[in-house]
Structures are given as C-alpha cells and as structure tokens.
Amino acid sequence: MAAIAEPLSSAATAPGKDEFRHAMTRLGTAVNIVTTDGPGGRAGFTASAVCSVTDSPPTLLVCLNRSASVYAAFDVNGVLCVNVLGAGQQALSNLFGGKTAMGERFAAAQWHTQASGAPLLQGALVSFDCRIVNRTSVGTHDVLFCEVQAIALGDAARGLVYLDRRYYELGE
C-alpha cells in the first residue's frame, strides 16, 4: 500500500503564500498569451491560470492580477483572445510574462484579428477569440469569464507545458 504523504500544513495553520506557490509548481499547465485591443489600448500577458468552464455556451476563465500593468486595458476593452502556445514558443511566454514594454512584446511575433479585435497570434496551437461576459474578484486577482466568439486552430501539434518553473515540450 502506498504511504500517505505527510501534510505540509495542518488545518490549524493554513498554508501561507510561499507554501502555496511552492505546491503549485507541481501543477503543470498550458501556457497562453492573453491579448486585448480596443479603446483601452493593445495589451497582452502570459497566463497559466486559464481553463474551460462550460461548453454551453463555450466559456473559458482567465485569472488576471489586478496589479498587472495590462489590467486597465482588459477592463476597458471587454474583449480578449487566449492564444495557446506550442513547443518552441517559450521565449514569447517569457517576454509577455515580464516587465517588458508592450510594443516590444508584440514586435516579437505576427498577429491578426477576428471578431473581437483582440490580437490572434500566428503560430499558436489554438486561439479563442472572446468577449468578457462576467467577472469576480478573489484576493489579488479578477476571474474573467470569457464567452468564445470564434476559434482559430493552428497547424502546430506539439504542446508546451509549464511545470516546476520550467517549460516542457510535448508530443515528441
């Protein structure tokens, strides 16, 4: 029988921020460039906190830190595009995840637009063009509920996963 792992924290002492982050490094995720454009300006950031909510209507959620420089643009524009990165796009993930100027982030790739006007990344595994239909604040982040208006399936087949603070290319 498998041994039961020692709890890192008991119910009496809820885990702190550092312990939570350390634990979360073991949860592998896809990596996405989430973009927006409109009256609030063009902006984009790297997000791992993205998942499917329901297929009826097709809806994703995106968690966005309210202290991020891009927050106001997403708030004003009310639209976004989730661009799922594939193998070989690690540099783009780092660029959109850092403190780099917005022009420099977008200059590193090719973009086009669909219904929402948010930038779609050429070469993404898949892009979900969305309208933000609902939101709720939890702690430091806003959870954005995003109804999918259009989908662009890319050619690339190999995935990219972020796990243990590094990238893994899938599908080899």
Ligand SMILES: NC(=O)c1ccc[n+]([C@@H]2O[C@H](COP(=O)([O-])OP(=O)(O)OC[C@H]3O[C@@H](n4cnc5c(N)ncnc54)[C@H](O)[C@@H]3O)[C@@H](O)[C@H]2O)c1
């Ligand atoms: N959800 C997020 O906001 C989120 C997720 C991943 C990374 N990041 C940011 O990217 C940078 C590098 O991250 P890392 O994974 O290399 O190391 P890290 O130690 O900062 O984070 C480890 C893990 O904890 C979670 N996490 C980190 N910051 C968080 C936050 N503010 N709110 C909720 N969950 C959070 C994520 O799952 C992350 O992969 C950091 O500045 C981090 O804040 C933010």
Ligand SMILES: Cc1cc2c(cc1C)N(C[C@H](O)[C@H](O)[C@H](O)COP(=O)(O)O)c1[nH]c(=O)[nH]c(=O)c1N2
């Ligand atoms: C791999 C990875 C994953 C994430 C992030 C970073 C990295 C490297 N970041 C942080 C986010 O990308 C960063 O704060 C933005 O680029 C905004 O930065 P500025 O405030 O513009 O410097 C991030 N931020 C967020 O609000 N939600 C998320 O899900 C994630 N996920």
